Amino acid sequence: MKFRIVLxxxxxxxxxxxxxxxxxxxxxxxxxxxxxxxxxxxxADYPPYEYIDETGKMVGFDIELMEEIAKRMxxxxxxxxxxxxxxxxxxxxxxxxxxxSCFNYSEERDQLVDFSDPYYTSQDAFIVTDGFSGTxxxxxxxxxxxxGVQSGTVQDEWLTAELxxxxxxxxxxxxxxxxxxxxxxxxxxxxIDILMSDDVPxxxxxxxxxxxxxxxxxxLYTGPINIVLPDGAAxxxxxxxxxxxxxxxxxxxxxxAVKYFSE
Amino acid sequence: xxxxxxIQYIASGTAYTVSVTLIALPLGLFLGLIFSLLYVYGGxxxxxxxxxxxxxxxxxxxxxxxxxxxxxxxxxxxxxxxxAGSISLGIVSSAYxxxxxxxxxLSVSGAQMMAARAIGMSRMRAIKHIIIPQAxxxxxxxxSNEAAIVIKDSSLVYALGVPEILRRAQxxxxxxxxxxxAFIVAGLIYFMxxxxxxxLLDGLDKRMRIPANP
Amino acid sequence: xxxxxxxxxxxxKKYGDNIIFHDIxxxxxxxxxxxxxxxxxxxxxxxLRCINLLTKANSxxxxxxxxxxxAPGYDEDEVRQHVGMVFQNFLLxxxxxxxxxxxxxxxxxxxxKDDQAEAKAMQELDRVGLADRAHHYPGQLSGGQQQRxxxxxxxxxxxxxxxxxxxxxxxxxELIGEVLEVMRKLALDGMTMLVVTHEMGFAREVSxxxxxxxxxxIVEEGPPEVLFYTPKFERTREFLWKITELYGKKExxx
Ligand SMILES: Nc1ncnc2c1ncn2[C@@H]1O[C@H](COP(=O)(O)OP(=O)(O)OP(=O)(O)O)[C@@H](O)[C@H]1O
Ligand SMILES: [Mg+2]
Numbered sequence: 001m002k003f004r005i006v007l008x009x010x011x012x013x014x015x016x017x018x019x020x021x022x023x024x025x026x027x028x029x030x031x032x033x034x035x036x037x038x039x040x041x042x043x044a045d046y047p048p049y050e051y052i053d054e055t056g057k058m059v060g061f062d063i064e065l066m067e068e069i070a071k072r073m074x075x076x077x078x079x080x081x082x083x084x085x086x087x088x089x090x091x092x093x094x095x096x097x098x099x100x101s102c103f104n105y106s107e108e109r110d111q112l113v114d115f116s117d118p119y120y121t122s123q124d125a126f127i128v129t130d131g132f133s134g135t136x137x138x139x140x141x142x143x144x145x146x147x148g149v150q151s152g153t154v155q156d157e158w159l160t161a162e163l164x165x166x167x168x169x170x171x172x173x174x175x176x177x178x179x180x181x182x183x184x185x186x187x188x189x190x191x192i193d194i195l196m197s198d199d200v201p202x203x204x205x206x207x208x209x210x211x212x213x214x215x216x217x218x219x220l221y222t223g224p225i226n227i228v229l230p231d232g233a234a235x236x237x238x239x240x241x242x243x244x245x246x247x248x249x250x251x252x253x254x255x256x257a258v259k260y261f262s263e
Numbered sequence: 264x265x266x267x268x269x270i271q272y273i274a275s276g277t278a279y280t281v282s283v284t285l286i287a288l289p290l291g292l293f294l295g296l297i298f299s300l301l302y303v304y305g306g307x308x309x310x311x312x313x314x315x316x317x318x319x320x321x322x323x324x325x326x327x328x329x330x331x332x333x334x335x336x337x338x339x340x341x342x343x344x345x346x347a348g349s350i351s352l353g354i355v356s357s358a359y360x361x362x363x364x365x366x367x368x369l370s371v372s373g374a375q376m377m378a379a380r381a382i383g384m385s386r387m388r389a390i391k392h393i394i395i396p397q398a399x400x401x402x403x404x405x406x407s408n409e410a411a412i413v414i415k416d417s418s419l420v421y422a423l424g425v426p427e428i429l430r431r432a433q434x435x436x437x438x439x440x441x442x443x444x445a446f447i448v449a450g451l452i453y454f455m456x457x458x459x460x461x462x463l464l465d466g467l468d469k470r471m472r473i474p475a476n477p
Numbered sequence: 478x479x480x481x482x483x484x485x486x487x488x489x490k491k492y493g494d495n496i497i498f499h500d501i502x503x504x505x506x507x508x509x510x511x512x513x514x515x516x517x518x519x520x521x522x523x524x525l526r527c528i529n530l531l532t533k534a535n536s537x538x539x540x541x542x543x544x545x546x547x548a549p550g551y552d553e554d555e556v557r558q559h560v561g562m563v564f565q566n567f568l569l570x571x572x573x574x575x576x577x578x579x580x581x582x583x584x585x586x587x588x589x590k591d592d593q594a595e596a597k598a599m600q601e602l603d604r605v606g607l608a609d610r611a612h613h614y615p616g617q618l619s620g621g622q623q624q625r626x627x628x629x630x631x632x633x634x635x636x637x638x639x640x641x642x643x644x645x646x647x648x649x650x651e652l653i654g655e656v657l658e659v660m661r662k663l664a665l666d667g668m669t670m671l672v673v674t675h676e677m678g679f680a681r682e683v684s685x686x687x688x689x690x691x692x693x694x695i696v697e698e699g700p701p702e703v704l705f706y707t708p709k710f711e712r713t714r715e716f717l718w719k720i721t722e723l724y725g726k727k728e729x730x731x
Contacts, residue, residue, distance in 0.1 A: 041424070045437035052434045054265050056272045080344075081434070082424030090424070093334050095344070181437050208440040377531060378568035382582040382634055383558030392585050397572045473572050475616025 028229075029236040032097055037076045040066055041096035043084035045179050047204050048260040049102040061200075061260040062100045065119060066227075068252060072243045083178070085152050088112055091228050098236070099228040102198060104154040113231050116240045118224030119253060124155060125202035126216040127187060127195040134193065136215050143169035145193035148183035151176035155196045158220055184209050200261055266444065269435045273448045276428035280456065283349045283417040283427065288410060290353030295360025302361065303368045304390065313361070320358030326419050328355050333423050348420030356413050363405045367398035400471050407464040411457045418453075428452050479506035481540075482638050482669045483528065488537030490523055497523050498693040501537070505638065505671050510664040512680040512701075513673045514720065515690035521673045522565075524690070525640045528671070529560040542637055558586060561631030561639040566647045567623040569615040575602060575626045576611040579633050587634070601629040605659050621652030625659055632663075639663070641672040677721040681705065689713050 032038045042062060044050045050060040058079055070077035080096050087099045091113050102122075105115050126142060128134075135141060143163045149156045156176060163169035177183040180197050184205045187195045197205070199217055206212045227244075229237050247253050302313035320328065332351035333344070342350070371394050379389035421430035432449035436442040483505040490497045497520040505511050513521050526532040528539060530546065530553045539547045546556045569578050579601050583594035602608050605625035615623055624644055631639060641660065645653040657679050664670060664683045674680065680687055681701045688698040697704065697713045708714045 045433050047438055051438040052272075053438070054268050056275075080424050081426060081430070082344075083422055083430075083433075086422050086424065089330070089334075179433060179437055181440055181442055184440070185442060205440070374564070374566070374568050375570065378564065378570065380531060380554075381529060381557055381562040381564075382630065383554050383556075383586045384582070385554050388585055392581060393570055397570075400572065473616060474614045 027235055028094075028097055028233040029239060032073070032075055032236070035075075037078050038070055038073065038098070039078045039080055039096045040070075041080045041082055041087050041090050041099040042066075042101045043087060044081045045181075046084075046102055046201060048200060050100075061120070061256055062102060064256055064259075065247070065253065066100045068247060069240065069243050072246070073239065084150075085178075088228065091230055094230065098230070098240070101228075102225050103228050104223065104225055106154055106157060108157070109228070114229045114233060114237055116227040116229060116237060117244055118226050119244050119248075120257065121219075121224045123199035123217055123223075124158070124220045125197060125199040125214050127184075127197070127202055127206060127212050128193065128215045129187065129190070130211045130213055132193065132213075132215065136194075139216060139218065139220055140168065142194055142196065143173075146173050146175065146191070148175045148177055148186055148192035148195045150180045150183065150197060151178060153198070155198065155220075159196060180205070184212065187212065203261070269439060269445070270448050273428060273431045273435055273445065274452060276426055276431040277452055277456070279345070279420075279425055279427035280414070280417050280452075283345070283352060283420055283425070284410075284414050284456075286346075286349035287352035287356055287417065288413050290350065291356030291360045291409075291413070294354065294357035295364055298357060298361040299364035299368060300390065302365050304386070317358050317361055320355060321362070325352070325355050325416055326422060329419050329422065344420070344423040345425050348423045348425050352413065352416060352420065355416070356409065359409050359412070360406070363402055363409060364398065366405070367402035368394060370401050371397045400468075400473065403464060403468040403471065407461050407468075410460050410464065414456050414460060415453060479509075481505070482507050482542060483671065484540040485528065486538045486540075488524070488527060488534050488539065490520065490527055490532070490534050496693055498690070501695060503688060503695070503698075505669060506685075507669055508667045509685040510668075510670040510672060510683050511686045511688060512684040513671065513688045513690055514675065514680070514716070516716070519690050520693055521690055522642050525562070525642050525671070525673060529557050529562055529640060531557075531562075554586075558582075558634050559637045561634060561636035563624070563627050563631055563639065563641045563644050565643040567615070567620070567627045569623055569627055569630070571615050574612050574614055575607060575618065575622075575629075578615070578626055579630045582630065582634050598629075598633055601633045602626070604632065605629045606655075619652060620648045621655045624648065624656045628656075628659055628663075638669045638671060641670065641674065643673050643675070645674065645676060675720045675723075677717065687717075689716065691716075 042050045042058070044052055044058050044060075046060075048060055049062045050058060053059045058081070067077055080090075082090060084101060087096075087101055088109060090096045091099050103109070103115070105118075109115075126136070126139070128136070134145060140163065142159070147159060147169070149159055159169070159174055164171050164174055175183070175186070175192055177186070180195075180201055183192065183195045183197075186192050188209055188211065194215075195205075202214055206214055227240055229240065298313050298316065301309045302317075305313070329348065329351045332354055333347045375393055375397065376389055379393040380386070384392070418427060418429035421427055421433070428449050432445040436445040439445070481504045483503075485501055485503045488501040489499040501524065503511075513524070515521055523532060527534045534547070537547070538545055541556060541559060545551070570581065573581060576595070576598055580594045580598035583589045583597055584591060587594075589597065599608060599611065602611055605628055607622060607625055607629065610618060610622060610626075615626070618626065628644075644660070645656050648656065653676070657676060660670070660672070660679070661683050672684070684701055686698060687701050687704045689696045689704065691712075697709055699708075704713060705717055708717075
């Protein structure tokens with residue numbers, strides 16, 4: 001019985017993968033220019049990088065940056081919001097042309113998609129409640145507590161690789177959340193002791209949730225953030241990198257950072 | 264923060280939820296009806312195929328199927344996430360609806376078929392005029408369950424980027440840091456949709472009930 | 478000269494290795510009412526189902542009105558329109574009113590126009606005395622009324638022969654009479670009928686011939702007065718009197 005299901009699933013997946021091989025014909029950049037439109041995916045639930053304002057419009061550091069990039073590519077910009085976990089797959093399958101959603105480089109991801117040059121460098125942060133009385137001097141101290149993290153992020157990868165897989169921390173003590181705000185709530189009520197996230201959203205969280213503070217900040221894993229591009233789309237990558245370099249040189253990105261990251 | 268606006272933003276996802284449901288449910292019904300007829304009356308090979316279809320489709324979490332089907336359905340044809348999601352959910356639902364209808368078909372006694380054949384009806388005609396109308400009535404109640412499930416499962420298309428109620432609630436939750444408000448609003452909307460649907464189907468069930476002496 | 482409507486020749490039916498009946502031969506003449514009797518499990522129901530092709534016999538032939546209906550490729554649905562069947566437990570279509578039960582064969586099989594089908598159905602219901610129950614559902618009718626609707630449903634197709642499979646044995650004793658009355662009237666009107674029943678009163682009064690089936694073959698057949706009083710085999714008489722007493726008692730008990 002079991003075997004039959006697995007077999008059927010394998011067949012379905014086989015068909016699926018066979019279908020996907022044919023997708024990547026012709027250059028993505030050509031396609032974008034021909035359509036005069038670039039479709040960009042983001043997960044608009046990660047302020048201040050990407051979120052929605054009171055009118056339901058997408059705003060944020062990444063959003064504004066991407067709008068400028070599209071303008072300089074001289075194409076219209078079509079936003080496609082989807083959950084963070086779906087973005088890489090969507091780029092891979094050509095459902096979207098690229099994705100900007102506070103992505104950090106990782107080797108695992110690099111096997112599936114390509115990355116632009118970094119457009120910003122961020123830090124990691126550990127958040128605790130004001131009443132936190134444990135010992136926390138180095139990041140590895142997190143292993144002694146119940147830790148929460150947004151699933152699929154590089155912080156998740158760091159905790160998994162450096163603490164859980166290294167045997168310092170039990171898997172049961174690591175809670176993975178779909179979104180970081182869920183984790184913040186659990187931290188407030190004491191279901192977890194520590195929340196690890198990117199430094200920028202961490203700042204937003206401690207300013208909006210009562211009784212939370214950042215106990216440690218540093219560049220562990222996050223570091224540079226990049227735009228995710230389809231695997232092998234060299235001309236598109238070159239174009240995006242060129243624009244990022246220009247924007248950096250012009251001070252556009254620094255101005256954006258001041259607008260969104262200094263509270 | 265303007266709470267009213269946010270609630271309105273979440274509520275405007277209802278159109279997607281309703282549309283997805285209105286595509287997925289009838290599609291699932293259509294496929295489920297055909298598949299269940301093949302299952303019950305189709306002979307050994309078709310029965311086997313349908314049984315495998317049912318087991319596979321129901322044995323995998325809907326979200327996994329949604330992903331597989333999304334990329335399969337819109338692999339080469341360029342379907343929007345909305346259509347791909349709706350069709351995928353319809354296919355997922357077809358397996359459940361097939362089982363509901365199959366159960367209803369089997370609960371109409373085989374003797375009804377014999378009586379229909381005895382007045383010269385062909386098998387097809389007997390199925391159409393005698394078996395299905397009776398099975399249909401028995402299927403309404405369990406079908407009402409499936410309708411509720413599809414309404415709620417329609418939220419899964421958020422994973423493909425369709426801005427329905429749940430995804431909007433997530434975005435509001437992230438942007439306002441007020442998850443309770445966002446999810447309570449979403450929950451209430453789902454509840455209303457399911458409630459109204461169930462009442463309508465209850466009404467249909469009562470209207471269609473075959474009169475009998477107590 | 479009697480005109481044979483139904484001729485059965487060397488009919489044999491098996492379920493796996495289990496021989497239900499073998500080498501059955503019988504002829505039912507136009508206008509006759511023949512009654513089949515026999516112990517439970519001898520294959521009476523199976524025989525009727527074979528005759529209207531609801532079940533396939535393993536060998537043998539059947540002629541209806543001189544045409545061999547067991548010939549390969551013969552249209553079975555067509556045959557069943559001409560062979561009416563009444564079942565022990567009525568088997569009305571539960572979702573249809575009495576009128577629609579009678580009408581559906583006319584409109585969906587015979588393809589009559591709606592008003593024609595309706596008029597004909599009403600006429601058949603009237604024939605079994607149920608015109609006033611036309612818009613009742615089966616669940617709102619007594620067993621006797623349901624069986625009369627079932628008879629009307631079969632009659633509506635204008636069959637050449639009517640098969641009855643213990644039409645009264647699922648009925649409460651006080652409801653048996655109304656169904657037998659309808660059947661008696663039918664017989665008098667000249668309908669050709671083959672009836673499996675244990676109602677010996679009916680058999681003696683109405684039937685032209687009684688066929689005694691036991692252990693898969695016909696033991697004896699003949700006019701009722703012969704079988705009741707001067708049968709060839711003692712066990713025929715024994716069986717006849719046994720069921721007369723059994724069913725007679727049941728009737729007088731109530
Ligand atoms: N579909 C079937 N498969 C196998 N055996 C069957 C089937 N239908 C009937 N039989 C068997 O055939 C035999 C004859 O059954 P049938 O119903 O024809 O008897 P009957 O004379 O009508 O009995 P009763 O008086 O109880 O109605 C029984 O032993 C029954 O178990
Ligand atoms: Mg019987």
